[in-house]
Amino acid sequence: MRHIIAVFILCIMMSGGISEKIVFANPQPVIVIHIKGEIDGGQAALVKRAMVDAESKQAKAILVEMDTFGGLVDSAVQIRDMISQTPIETICYIKNRAWSAGALIAIAHQHIAIAPGGSIGAAEPIPTTEKTIAAVKAEFSATANQKGRNVKVAEAMVDKTLGFPGYAQPGQILALADYQAIQVGYADLSAADRSDVLKYYGLADYEILDYQLGTQEKLAGWLTDSTVKSLLLSVIFLAIFAEIKTAGMGVAAVIGLFAALLFFGSQWLTGVAGWLELMLFISGIFLILVELYVPGFGFWGISGIGCIALSLFLTLGGNMAAVTMLSFSLVIAIIAFLAILKFLPSSRLWTKIILNEVETVQAGFTSSHDYSSYLDREGIVVSLLRPAGVIEIDGVHLDVVSEGQYIEPGMKVKVVSVNGSRILVRRV
Missing domain, CATH: 2.40.50.140 (Nucleic acid-binding proteins)
Known part of the structure; x- marks a missing residue:
C-alpha cells in the first residue's frame, strides 16, 4: 500500500513539474485582434491599444482576425502603419472577407491565412477620381512591395483599368477568392478556424489574449466620423468667437473646451494627435486669455488663434483634406455666430435668461438724489x-x-x- 501511495505522489509531482515546464516554456502570449465591420477610428484605437500591450508583454505574435467590407482610408492607413512598423510577427486571418480598406490592412501583415470561401481585394476608392485612385494605389503598391508580394496584384485591386491576367480583365476590379489568393501568393493557407492558423505557424501552445472593440473604442469611432469632427470644430470656433465678443470666460468657453476635449481625446485614442498638437492648442487658449486681460492690440489674440488653427490642421492630417474640413467648419461657425447675434436677443430663450426691466425716471427710479x-x-x-x-x-x-x-x-x-x-x- 505504501508503494502505491509513493508512486501516486511521485506521479503528481512529475505531472506538476511537467505542467510547470509547459507554462514557462512559452511565456510570451499571442495577441488576437478582432476587426469586424466598418474600418474607422474605433478600429484604429483598438489596434493601437493591442499593439501597446503586445510590446509591453513581449508578445510572440499578433494575429488579426478580419471580416470587413472596408471603411475609411485614413483609418486603414493608420492601422497599416502600426502593423508594418511593429517588430512582432504579424498574421492576418481573413475569416470571410477583407475588401477595400481591409485589403490594405491584410497585405501589411507578414503572413496571411484565409478561410474557405473568403476573399480579398475590391479596393477601388470612393470617390473614384484620378487623384484618389493614384494615392490609394500607391499605398497598396508600397505595402505589397514591403512585404515581398506581387505589386501588380495589389495595384489591380485598386485600379480596374489594369486588370490581372487570368483573374481580372482590364475594366474589372480584382478580388481574389481563397484559392486564388493562395495561387498568387497573397495567402499562405486556407484555414477553417483560428486553431488551424495557430497550429500552422507553430503557435498552438501559446497563451491567447483577445482584443475586441470596447466602449472606449466605439466612442472613438463615433467621434472620428467626419461629420462629427466637423461639428466639434464648428463648436470650438463658435466658442472662440463668443468669448472674444463677450471678453470673458463664460458658458461658451466651457462648451468649447468640452468640444475640444472630445475632439483631441478621440484623435489621441486613434494615435493621430500627439503632444505637439495638444500643446499648440493649449498655448492658443492661453494666448487668447492674455489678449482678453492684457492690452496687446490684437497680437496675443491673433497668435492664439493661429496656434489653435495649426494644432487642428496637424491633428486632421496636415493635408488638403484638413484645410477643406477646417474651412467648412469655420464657415459654419461664422454663420451660426451671425445668426446668434441677430436672432438670439429677440428669442424666448433670451428673455428668460436676461433681465428686460428698465429703471426709468418715469417709473420712479433715479440714479442719485434730487438736489x-x-x-x-x-x-x-x-x-x-x-x-x-x-x-x-x-x-x-x-x-x-x-x-x-x-x-x-x-x-x-x-x-x-x-x-x-x-x-x-x-x-x-
Whole structure:
C-alpha cells in the first residue's frame, strides 16, 4: 500500500513539474485582434491599444482576425502603419472577407491565412477620381512591395483599368477568392478556424489574449466620423468667437473646451494627435486669455488663434483634406455666430435668461438724489472749498463745488447750478 501511495505522489509531482515546464516554456502570449465591420477610428484605437500591450508583454505574435467590407482610408492607413512598423510577427486571418480598406490592412501583415470561401481585394476608392485612385494605389503598391508580394496584384485591386491576367480583365476590379489568393501568393493557407492558423505557424501552445472593440473604442469611432469632427470644430470656433465678443470666460468657453476635449481625446485614442498638437492648442487658449486681460492690440489674440488653427490642421492630417474640413467648419461657425447675434436677443430663450426691466425716471427710479430744490438758496461754508467742500443749508450738509476760487469756512454762498449730484456755488 505504501508503494502505491509513493508512486501516486511521485506521479503528481512529475505531472506538476511537467505542467510547470509547459507554462514557462512559452511565456510570451499571442495577441488576437478582432476587426469586424466598418474600418474607422474605433478600429484604429483598438489596434493601437493591442499593439501597446503586445510590446509591453513581449508578445510572440499578433494575429488579426478580419471580416470587413472596408471603411475609411485614413483609418486603414493608420492601422497599416502600426502593423508594418511593429517588430512582432504579424498574421492576418481573413475569416470571410477583407475588401477595400481591409485589403490594405491584410497585405501589411507578414503572413496571411484565409478561410474557405473568403476573399480579398475590391479596393477601388470612393470617390473614384484620378487623384484618389493614384494615392490609394500607391499605398497598396508600397505595402505589397514591403512585404515581398506581387505589386501588380495589389495595384489591380485598386485600379480596374489594369486588370490581372487570368483573374481580372482590364475594366474589372480584382478580388481574389481563397484559392486564388493562395495561387498568387497573397495567402499562405486556407484555414477553417483560428486553431488551424495557430497550429500552422507553430503557435498552438501559446497563451491567447483577445482584443475586441470596447466602449472606449466605439466612442472613438463615433467621434472620428467626419461629420462629427466637423461639428466639434464648428463648436470650438463658435466658442472662440463668443468669448472674444463677450471678453470673458463664460458658458461658451466651457462648451468649447468640452468640444475640444472630445475632439483631441478621440484623435489621441486613434494615435493621430500627439503632444505637439495638444500643446499648440493649449498655448492658443492661453494666448487668447492674455489678449482678453492684457492690452496687446490684437497680437496675443491673433497668435492664439493661429496656434489653435495649426494644432487642428496637424491633428486632421496636415493635408488638403484638413484645410477643406477646417474651412467648412469655420464657415459654419461664422454663420451660426451671425445668426446668434441677430436672432438670439429677440428669442424666448433670451428673455428668460436676461433681465428686460428698465429703471426709468418715469417709473420712479433715479440714479442719485434730487438736489434741484436747493437751487438759488444760500448756505454757510463748513469746510474750505478748494474748490470742493461742504456747506450747510438749513442744517443739511451738502457736498458742493465752487466756481473755481477758494472760499473760507464761515462765508456765505449761494447755489447757482444743480446738475444731478453736482452742486455749484458762488460766494455771496
